[in-house]
Amino acid sequence: xxxxxxxxxxxxxxxxxxxxxxxxxxxxxxxxxxxxxxxxxxxxxxxxxxxxxxxxxxxxxxxxxxxxxxxxxxxxxxxxxxxxxxxxxxxxxxxxxxxxxxxxxxxxxxxxxxxxxxxxxxxxxxxxxxxxxxxxxxxxxxxxxxxxxxxxxxxxxxxxxxxxxxxxxxxxxxxxxxxxxxxxxxxxxxxxxxxxxxxxxxxxxxxxxxxxxxxxxxxxxxxxxxxxxxxxxxxxxxxxxxxxxxxxxxxxxxxxxxxxxxxxxxxxxxxxxxxxxxxxxxxxxxxxxxxxxxxxxxxxxxxxxxxxxxxxxxxxxxxxxxxxxxxxxxxxxxxxxxxxxxxxxxxxxxxxxxxxxxxxxxxxxxxxxxxxxxxxxxxxxxxxxxxxxxxxxxxxxxxxxxxxxxxxxxxxxxxxxxxxxxxxxxxxxxxxxxxxxxxxxxxxxxxxxxxxxxxxxxxxxxxxxxxxxxxxxxxxxxxxxxxxxxxxxxxxxxxxxxxxxxxxxxxxxxxxxxxxxxxxxxxxxxxxxxxxxxxxxxxxxxxxxxxxxxxxxxxxxxxxxxxxxxxxxxxxxxxxxxxxxxxxxxxxxxxxxxx
Amino acid sequence: xxxxxxxxxxxxxxxxxxxxxxxxxxxxxxxxxxxxxxxxxxxxxxxxxxxxxxxxxxxxxxxxxxxxxxxxxxxxxxxxxxxxxxxxxx
Numbered sequence: 186x187x188x189x190x191x192x193x194x195x196x197x198x199x200x201x202x203x204x205x206x207x208x209x210x211x212x213x214x215x216x217x218x219x220x221x222x223x224x225x226x227x228x229x230x231x232x233x234x235x236x237x238x239x240x241x242x243x244x245x246x247x248x249x250x251x252x253x254x255x256x257x258x259x260x261x262x263x264x265x266x267x268x269x270x271x272x273x274x275x276x277x278x279x280x281x282x283x284x285x286x287x288x289x290x291x292x293x294x295x296x297x298x299x300x301x302x303x304x305x306x307x308x309x310x311x312x313x314x315x316x317x318x319x320x321x322x323x324x325x326x327x328x329x330x331x332x333x334x335x336x337x338x339x340x341x342x343x344x345x346x347x348x349x350x351x352x353x354x355x356x357x358x359x360x361x362x363x364x365x366x367x368x369x370x371x372x373x374x375x376x377x378x379x380x381x382x383x384x385x386x387x388x389x390x391x392x393x394x395x396x397x398x399x400x401x402x403x404x405x406x407x408x409x410x411x412x413x414x415x416x417x418x419x420x421x422x423x424x425x426x427x428x429x430x431x432x433x434x435x436x437x438x439x440x441x442x443x444x445x446x447x448x449x450x451x452x453x454x455x456x457x458x459x460x461x462x463x464x465x466x467x468x469x470x471x472x473x474x475x476x477x478x479x480x481x482x483x484x485x486x487x488x489x490x491x492x493x494x495x496x497x498x499x500x501x502x503x504x505x506x507x508x509x510x511x512x513x514x515x516x517x518x519x520x521x522x523x524x525x526x527x528x529x530x531x532x533x534x535x536x537x538x539x540x541x542x543x544x545x546x547x548x549x550x551x552x553x554x555x556x557x558x559x560x561x562x563x564x565x566x567x568x569x570x571x572x573x574x575x576x577x578x579x580x581x582x583x584x585x586x587x588x589x590x591x592x593x594x595x596x597x598x599x600x601x602x603x604x605x606x607x608x609x610x611x612x613x614x615x616x617x618x619x620x621x622x623x624x625x626x627x628x629x630x631x632x633x634x635x636x637x638x639x640x641x642x643x644x645x646x647x648x649x650x651x652x653x654x655x656x657x658x659x660x661x662x663x664x665x666x667x668x669x670x671x672x673x674x675x676x677x678x679x680x681x682x683x684x685x686x687x688x689x690x691x692x693x694x695x696x697x698x699x700x701x702x703x704x705x706x707x708x709x710x711x712x713x714x715x716x717x718x719x720x721x722x723x724x725x726x727x728x729x730x731x732x733x734x735x736x737x738x739x740x741x742x743x744x745x746x747x748x749x750x751x752x753x754x755x756x757x758x759x760x761x762x763x764x765x766x767x768x769x770x771x772x773x774x775x776x777x778x779x780x
Numbered sequence: 781x782x783x784x785x786x787x788x789x790x791x792x793x794x795x796x797x798x799x800x801x802x803x804x805x806x807x808x809x810x811x812x813x814x815x816x817x818x819x820x821x822x823x824x825x826x827x828x829x830x831x832x833x834x835x836x837x838x839x840x841x842x843x844x845x846x847x848x849x850x851x852x853x854x855x856x857x858x859x860x861x862x863x864x865x866x867x868x869x870x
Contacts, residue, residue: 229854230816232867234809236801239794243801301864317865369804449807456803522869527809626865 187481187554188474194274194550198543201278206286206539213693214290216531223297224527233297233526238533241524245541247456248519249285251615252331252608253509253672254549259556259578260665261507263566264499265488266557270550272503276511277546280700284676286539287683287697288517292525293534295686299522304678307685309762316678317630319755322748323514323671324623325648329655330668331612332432334579336656338609339428340400342393343602348609350383351458352435352451359450377457384458388602400424421657429656432613433649439617440624440645448617455610462586462607469589470554478592481554484561489572496666497719501710505669510549512704514675516542555585578665579608623648658741663715667748670712674756677704681763688767691774698767705760709753716749823848823855831859 210216224235236244261269292298298306305313339345358376361367386392400406403423410420439448473479491499496506509515520538528534560566563584565576574581586607587600595603624644632639638647655664680701687694724742728735826844828835830852848855 227854227857229820229851229858231813231820231858233854234812236805236809237797239797240801240805243798243803244805245801247802247806299864299866299869301866302862313864320865444810449810453803453807460799460802518866518869522866622869625868629865 186483187470187558190270190554191470191547191550194270194547197274198277198546201282202535202539202543205278206282206535206543209283209696210286210532210535210539213687213696214287216290216534218530218532220531222293222528222531223525224529227297235529236527237529238537241527241533241537242540244527245285245519245524245537246544248523249509249513249516249541250545250548251509252334252612253513253515254545255552255582255608255611256334256578256665257507257509257669258549258552259560259581260496260574261503262485262553262556262560263493263496263572263574264490264503265572266483266485266553267487268499268503269507269553272507273510273546273549273553276504276507277543280676280680280704281510281512281516281546282539282542283697283700284512284514284679284683285516285520285542286535288679289520289525289528289534289538290531291683291686292521293528293531297526300518300679300682303521303682304759307682307689308759308766312759312762315755315759317626319671319674319752321623321626321630322752323668323675324619324626325651325655326664326668326671326748327619328436328616328623328648328652329664331616332429332652332656333664334577335609335612336429336432337425337577338579338583338605339432340406340422340424341605342396342400343388343598344605344609345387345396345428345431346392347384347387347602348606350386351380351454351606351610354379354383355451355454356447357450358454359446362450363445373453373457376454377461380454380458381461384602384606385599387606388599399427402427426657429653432616433653433656435613436617436620436652437645437649439613440620440648441641444621448621451617452614455614459607459610462590462603465593465595466586466589466604467551469592469595470551473589473592476592479558479588480562481558483557485557485566485572493571493573495573497711497714501707501714502666504707505666505673505711507549508669508672508676510546510552512673512676512700514672514677514679517675517679552582555589556581559585559588579605583608620645620648620652663719663745666711666715667745667752670708670715670749671752673704673708673711674752677701677708677756678759678763680704681760681767685763685767685770688770688774694767694771705756709756712749712753712756716746716753720746720749819851820855820858823851824859827852827855830856 222235224233227233228235258269258273261272291303295303295306301313301316304316339348354376357379358372361372361376362369397406400423403411406422406424408422411423411426412421439451442448469479470481474481493499493502496502504511516538524538525534528537556566560581561568561572563581565574565581565584566572567575583601583604586604587595587597590600590603591597624641627638627644627647628641630638637643680697684694684698684701687697720742724745725739728739728742824831824833824835826836826841827848829838829841
């Protein structure tokens with residue numbers, strides 16, 4: 186069953202790519218290999234540099250596929266595997282690739298402009314300002330969602346030592362490459378080997394005892410409560426708190442140190458570790474399917490419920506819970522600011538941007554397969570509670586990965602460590618760069634008014650404290666929903682921009698306009714559900730009615746509502762301006778053609 | 781070269797490029813960007829006159845001009861292009 190679903194997913198994306206995407210590329214966008222791209226025309230060796238399609242495919246795929254396509258589907262299968270897979274495949278078929286590909290084309294045909302400039306040009310001046318403030322909140326939610334997910338993983342006794350030794354191997358890679366000028370091949374072999382040895386050492390009893398001792402500093406690691414979360418989302422243990430601080434310290438270093446010294450070489454070494462781990466687990470899945478070594482039949486029903494009490498209704502929550510894999514606004518940022526400035530030929534845009542998106546959908550389906558074959562037996566989903574996810578979403582993937590790697594001979598204990606470090610690495614490599622960008626963003630947005638933000642340490646510290654607030658006080662599944670909401674709103678904005686651009690040229694725009702409207706309505710629905718129904722009504726109104734004195738709980742819900750309502754306001758303002766521009770463009774087309 | 785060999789050699793190149801794109805392209809690009817930025821900074825100091833920022837006496841600028849000519853148009857464009865935060869993302 187697992188392999189059948191996997192093959193079906195591949196077939197769907199191939200049909201989507203070969204027939205729908207190619208048809209749009211040739212008939213509507215009319216990609217022309219002879220038209221000079223910004224990378225060729227403005228090759229300045231800094232922002233614009235041409236690169237081959239295969240290289241850019243790797244670059245685009247790596248930039249868009251982080252924890253999103255892994256974690257989203259694991260949470261989404263609480264509604265059943267069929268809705269999750271259906272949204273992944275229908276989403277990528279009609280919406281996901283359209284956004285990734287067309288935003289790259291939009292930027293290429295507009296002198297390599299990025300989202301801020303495009304919003305200014307196609308929507309309105311205030312659209313750019315809104316977009317930039319919205320971007321900061323979006324990045325903060327990425328930090329919160331990823332951080333809250335992996336801080337508990339770092340607290341596991343078999344994870345921190347291996348992870349820290351992997352980081353040390355990464356720092357060594359930077360030293361060997363940039364200071365000692367050693368051959369990159371040799372550097373890679375040495376440091377990746379050291380990283381794997383480090384992960385193995387992390388599973389040794391002495392390493393686990395060491396972590397256990399740290400975790401026990403404030404009482405029992407499992408039951409010793411440091412404080413009760415004021416928002417009412419359970420207790421915070423010392424171990425979770427301590428490792429959350431370590432995680433943010435790592436991100437802090439990634440943000441303030443020179444990029445070649447820390448962030449870049451750590452990401453480089455991590456990449457090889459991630460690649461080998463992923464290849465091993467996929468091999469395990471294939472072998473297990475044929476040998477029956479691991480259960481590959483589905484333990485979660487195709488359809489569970491249309492309303493998961495702790496999440497909300499399937500529409501709109503499923504559509505923001507699963508973002509990457511179906512559609513994600515992050516991709517348009519990568520397509521415009523990164524890929525569009527490097528594409529050598531217009532005809533490369535579809536295989537690079539569209540192709541990477543279709544591939545990511547397959548990764549999302551693989552994640553669903555992990556969840557539904559392994560999750561129930563591993564105690565991660567509780568059938569008695571309507572297949573509610575009762576453990577961390579990351580744990581589901583880690584258990585699945587360890588079991589599939591065990592099929593090809595990797596000891597399950599080592600496989601468990603590898604899988605958890607895999608997730609930690611996937612999140613932290615993104616988080617340290619996001620924090621770096623938040624620091625730049627705060628300096629840019631607030632530096633003139635508050636000069637302290639121009640200091641890299643201050644800007645980073647503020648971002649770290651905001652993240653710590655979300656990680657320590659927030660309820661992960663709600664942060665994930667808000668993150669998904671902001672992500673999908675970005676997608677809606679990108680699709681709106683693409684539609685206006687197409688309409689200005691008198692070209693068919695419904696293939697981006699309708700998906701864009703769908704994303705807008707769905708995302709605003711999800712944000713209102715989270716902020717108004719959950720936070721304001723359930724979290725504040727009902728608490729006040731009951732007469733309980735829960736100041737922290739009320740304050741936390743107020744902050745959640747603030748996030749959601751601001752994003753809704755920003756989205757609706759952008760939509761109003763965008764629709765006005767779209768209608769004007771339609772009315773004046775094709776006279777205004779020529780962009 | 782037989783068609784089969786050609787297919788395999790092409791496949792090998794695509795796979796190598798793909799892995800390079802995932803693993804190292806960003807690092808290589810960043811190194812090139814750093815070098816490019818330094819060069820542009822140097823041109824700004826020496827040829828600032830062209831953008832209305834006179835820093836170096838024109839005598840020295842003119843002596844350096846022949847070395848800078850190939851980069852002037854892209855340098856000017858980059859210096860004068862309007863940028864915002866989203867430019868710094870990738």
